[in-house]
Every structure is written in C-alpha cells, then in structure tokens.
Amino acid sequence: MQSADFITLIRAASDPWTFFCEHIYTQDPACGVRAFPQYEFLRELTQAAERERFLLVPKSRQMMVTWTMTALFLWRALFKGPGVYLFLSRNERCAQELLERTRFLIEHLPEFMQPKLSIASREEIAFGPLGSRILSLPASANGPRMYCPSGVFWDEMAFTPYDEDIWAALKPALDSGGCFVGVSSSNGANNLFARFVQTNSPPLAGGIGGAIKSPDSSLIPPPSSLFCVHRIHYTQHPERTTEDWKKIAAAGLSENRWRQEYEISFESQDDLVYSEFDPAVHVLKEDWQVNRDWEIFRAVDFGYHHPFVLWLQVSPEGDVVVFDEWAGEDRTTGEMLLSIVSTDLRHGIRESNVKWTACDPAGAAVPDAGISPVDVLRRGGLKLRYRASHIAPGVERVKSALCDAAGKVSLRISPRCKNLIADLSRYRWAADRDEPLKDGLCDHSLDALRYFFVNLDSASEDMDFAPRLAGMRR
Template sequence: MHRTGLRRAGSAPALDPAWLLAKAGMPADDWQRQLLACGDRRLLVCCSRQAGKSTVVAALALHTALFHPGCLVLILAPGLRQAQELHTKLRGIHAAVSADLGAWAGVSRLGAVETVFAQGSRVVALPGNEARVRGFSGPRLVVLDEAARIPDSLYASVRPMLAVSRGRLVAMSTPFGKRGWFWREWETGKEWRKFRIPWNLCPRIEPAFIDNEREALGDAWVEQEYGCSFGSSEGLVYPAFDTCLVRKMPHPLAGEAVGGIDFGWRNPFSAVWGTRDREDLLLLHGERHKTRTPLSAHAQALPRAVRWFADPAGRTEIEELKGAGLRVWPAPNAIRAGIAAVHGRLESGRLQVLADGCPNLVAEAGKYRYDTDGDGEEPLDRDNHALAALRYLITGLDKGRMARVRKPG
C-alpha cells in the first residue's frame, strides 16, 4: 500500500474502499461492502440488473488507482459506450471525494476514455476489441463489465497480461444463457471467488417491480436478468434470441425502413419495424402491440415511410392499409420455412433488436415453444404475435434467399 497516501488521506479511505462510496453519498450495500473488502485475485460476480454492480466496480477501480501509484487499471466492456459509462461513474466518485483526499489524489489528464492521476496511475476504458487490448501490459486490475457478453477470444487475451503483474481480474455480469467463458467459469472454475447477487439482495429493487417485469416480459427473462439464472432454453423456438438483443442503438440509423404486421382484434394486432442497412443487417427498434383497436387507428399510428410485409391471410386489412397510404405487401406464410429464415439471421448476426423498443417481441421470444407432447415440429400457437410479425418481415425480405435454399440440388 502507498504509505504517503495512507498518511495524507487517513486510514479509512486507504483501508476501506467502501469509504469512497459513503463519501460520494452512495453507502455500500452489504454485498458491495463484502466484495470491496475481499482481496482475492479473481472475482466472478453474477449480478441482477440495477443491483449496483457498476457502482461497486467503479469504486474498486478508483481505489486501486489511487492507492497503488503508477498502476494501470483497465475497464473492458462489450462496447465502448458501456466502458465509457463505467469510467464516467468512476470520475463522479472521484469528484465527490477528491477534496477529502488532497492534492496527491488529483488528476493530471482527463479524457473520455482515460484518467491519469497526479501520482502516475492510469484508468483506461476500452471496448471488447482484442486488438486494442493487446497493446497494454502489466495491469494492476482488469475489470470485465457485462462479462457474459465479452467474447471468449478477448477473455483469453486478457489472462496472459496478468501473469507478470499478478494483477486482479474482476468479471461482473448478468447471465447470458448457458454459453461462453463466463458461464463455464461460473459452473466449473476453481480459481474464482464467486458472488451471486439476485434482485432481493438489493434494497432498492421492490418486489412489485419484479412482478411487473414478470408480467410484461415473462418468467425466463426475469430469472435471467434479475434472478441470476443461466436459464435453460430447452423447447424454445428461438433459444438464441437473446444473442441479438442490444440495449442501446449501436449505430446511427441508415438504410431502408422495413416492418412486419400480424393482424388481430381479440388477439393482439402486432407490428415491428426497423432498418435494414447496406450490409443486410436488420435492426428492429419499434413495435405496436394492441388488442381491440380499429385498423384505422393502427393505420394512423404506424410509421409511414416503411415497407411493410403482412400476414397474407389479411387481404382485406392489407387493402385498407394501402388505402390509408401505407406500403404493404403480403408475406409468405410457410411457418417452418419462416422460422428457419429467422434462425438464419440470428445465426449469421444479421438481426439486432433494441430490447427497450420491442418489449413484447422480447417477451414472446422467451415463451414461444414447441409442443413437447406432440411430434416436436409444430410450435404451440400462442405467445407468437410479435414473433409472427417478425417472421412475416424476414420472409418478405429474404424470400429470394429462402427459395435458393429450398431449391433441389
């Protein structure tokens, strides 16, 4: 430990990282205090959303940088924006405590992705890009945020850089299915100190909120996002659907506006829409999902500059929407071929869905299942209205590709 820093700042901040959170007006929860106090070199944290994992790891990174002068701290996340947000949280904590610590803890250089302290330590935030990470060596601490979504290749490139420095590796994430290095280490890794933090260990998350999430998004989604469950996807029609979900717009929208429609009255009328770019990446960011609503109201609410593909059984509805000025075409309606087309985009990475923009689509993907009591080939005809709209959209866009795939020989 840095003796000069300890003498100037007093023993509390040097010995107790939770002091940083208390001084910043964010008293640590019990689990956060336990994590900050432990000295294990490998920490694996499976954590509910909104439980405070970004806050606690920002405090840990700041404490490491302050009390180990001249050290390097790396913050890695799947995307640059996520890494920057954690870095911003660290800077906010530092701003709240810097007056108490004194000049020795000041900042000599500040940027969007890097903070350099007066005593020589650096904190650098990076996206999950293996090539960029390989340029660093000897970190005192590496933080992997949303670690379940960080590729195996990046994880493999991080480990060797800790060999000489004997630095710490802290990986924090909500689960992302039974796949990838994070799940494997959670299940079988022997070198890790493991923390499991479901929603009920966070005093700020109320049971009523979880009940509402469960009703809106389904049990499977809630158990993964809030219950720390690496849930089984057995029986789901689209078991890998969560791999296409994004939390924020990954890039500016550019390309053709397209959408799909499944008609309904007592069952929901459901529409999904988004943009297909030049690389054939389909990004869905909006939906409409309503029951007992006149088609004229849907026609007024749907975006106009979209090329729509709709349930071909709704010929009358298609003509009415056309009469209202919308561009609508009947889509192919071969269910098995349509499901295969959706799988094709999922497997090739050509489908992305903004989770907050399409909540009903996300919820249905966690419920739509095959009839395991039957022959296993036909999905149960429920929980599939937004997914039907997605299927119509993709079969409409990809019908040429589907025809080539089905062509004999």
C-alpha cells in the same frame, strides 16, 4: 493539508470500505447524488475483490456492483501506487460511461483528496504524479493486448462481443501478476462468462476457487488458475425483499427474462421460442369482431415466397388481439395489397380506420425491378411504419405480451388465425445461437408479429428507413 485531513487520508488509504462509506457519492436515477449505501452485500463484495486475484460476479440487475467496482479501482489508482487499470465494456458508449462514473466519484471527493489529473479524456484518466492510469476500452478482439494492467474490471462480461479473443489477449498479462474482476448479469449459456461461472458451481453469495475445465474452449484457464465466484442476488438487497417490489420489477418481463436478469439463471433458452404460448390461455373461444373503440393495426412480412399479414387491435389499456391473418404462396406484393384490401372490406375496415401497418425495414430496399415492396404498399394508400431492430428485443417483447414475469397476459388471438396459432407452437431456437431458427415455415407470421410490437413500442412517429446492418438479420 491540515493534520486532520492527513489522518483522514491515511484512514481512507488503509481500507477501501472505509473510503467508500466516508467519501464516496454515487448518482441514483431516482434520488440524485447520494452517499454510498453501506449494504452488507456490498461490503462482502469489496472484501472478495480485495481477497481474490481472479473474481467473477454473476449478479441480479441494478445491485450497485458497477459503482462499487468503479470506486474500488479508483481507490487502487489513488492509494496502491503506480499502475495501469483497465475497464472493459461491451461498446464505446458503455466504456465512456464507466469513465464518466469515475470522474463523478473524483469530483465528489473532499477537495484535499482530489488528485491532480494529467489526462482526463473520454478514454483515459491519468493521475499525474501518482503514476496511475485508468483506461476504459470498448470490446475489440485485440484491444487489451498492448497493455500490462495491474488490474482489470470487465463490466457486463456476458454481453461483450469477442469475449474469447479478449480473454486470450488479457490472460498472459494477468498471469504476470494482475488482478481481474468480471461482472455480469446472465445472458444465457452461450458465452465465456457463463462457462467460467457454471464450472465452479458456486453458492448464492461468496464462493470458493476451483479449477476451470471445459472441453469447449482452449482459452479457458488451465487447472493451475483459480476463480472465485461471488454471486449477488436481489434478495440480498435490503430494499428488495417484498413481493410488492418483485411485482413492480417483474412487470413487462417474460418468465425466462426474469430468471436470467434477476435469478441469475444460466440455463439455455428452451427449444421453443415462445414456450409461454398456451392455446387454452391465448386463443379466444370465438372469432373476434372488430371493436370500434380499439385502435386497428396491421403487420406485414414481405417474405421471398411466403408473404404474411396480420390484423390486430389494441385496447385503451394496452391489451392486443390478433384478429385475422393472410398467408401468401409465391404471391407478389401487388397481390398481397389486393388481399389486404379484400380482408379489410370483410371486416368493414377502411385505411382511414388503420393507425399504421408495421413491416420489415428491408422492404424499403429497391430491387433490380426498380420499385420496393414498401413503395408498392404506399402507392396503394397504406400508412407504413418500420424501424431497424435486433431480433432479440422483438422476441422478448412478444414473450412478455404472452406472459410477463408478473403473470399478466396482454396478447390474445382469434381462432381464425390458424397459421399464427400453429407457428407459435412450433417456432424453435437455432441450435448454435440464441436466435430463432429461420425454417421458412413458421418464421413469417412471427416476424410480422415481432415487427408489430417493435413499432408499437417506438416513441418516434418518424419512420424513415434505416438500412440493415451487415450480418444482422431482422
């Protein structure tokens, strides 16, 4: 090593911010490889992470926080002596992504600074003679229990399953001297990260430690433990201060989603699922007549006792109009098919005019009778489209169509759809989770609407049936 390199190494080892600014490169989706940005809010974050033993970082989306924390833990592994550093993520793919970022950082260090790696797997990086290891673990209740880490970086903490179990496994090891950084954008109020953050009532940026007290969980640290909460809001980013940027970022997001992901709001979801719905805005003045220049679709919820069908059109610009509905009461799938044909005839529609009919993928399951609802409709000549999905993304897509964060309305409804209009006004969240209440009253029409948007956004035309995951409702 040259004497100049040795001096550079000493300089990098003395201060993580110097290490970042002089030697760290990140991967930008738009710009490719770029030098670490010397933003003031990232310098303050780095200082807070070095100063505070227990740090929580609620943040807006895409603020370089994950890159910064990955670089900080790499700096610690290189220069702070032997130790085990844990990365925690919501799933296996995210865990591997954190180590991929770490490897990227190492590969772009000066050659004389690159460590000799004794292990470089998808789960672990070991730094040979330095005696340091970085392990990246997906969420599991007991995953961290066997380790005694020098430091823990928990990424997207609010979105991680088993959060209380993971904290219970981590806390004894952290009490023995390890440091902790929990980072996340908001995922509402019903998670451990939200409870930790809200108890402290922190300011916009930076924060003061405070005793964590909550009657909700015995796993929350006792008053003798302290968290510092350091918020990072998008307005601190020098390139995100204009209304033009906000307009672009908000496009396609509902107001609730914007508040969570960018305004760092931990408020619970409103009681009404579709609080954006306003009959004065979304219900047309007159019944819609089929526009032959627009694409035609249907959406079906098979239901156990209350099957439901919607008819929709989409303009070339992407605006959606729901122009008719059919609600069944203890009707068979065969009877529903006859009603679909009858309604089509009333509007002068043939199956050749319909691009596809969206439906619940569970309808492809074969019952004891031997023929699935999907097969009944297919034998009747309908072109069906379905895909497995979680409830939340579909709900969010409908909310965005009602009114996105930029104020754009792209969903309107014909006044003849009386059931759908009523259901939008009374569809409520379940009290114990961030999912709509399955009340058997208004969920059928809105499930059909959700299936339509989920399939409209699907890039693939191949709609092979994917079975439901156990315990996951569609």
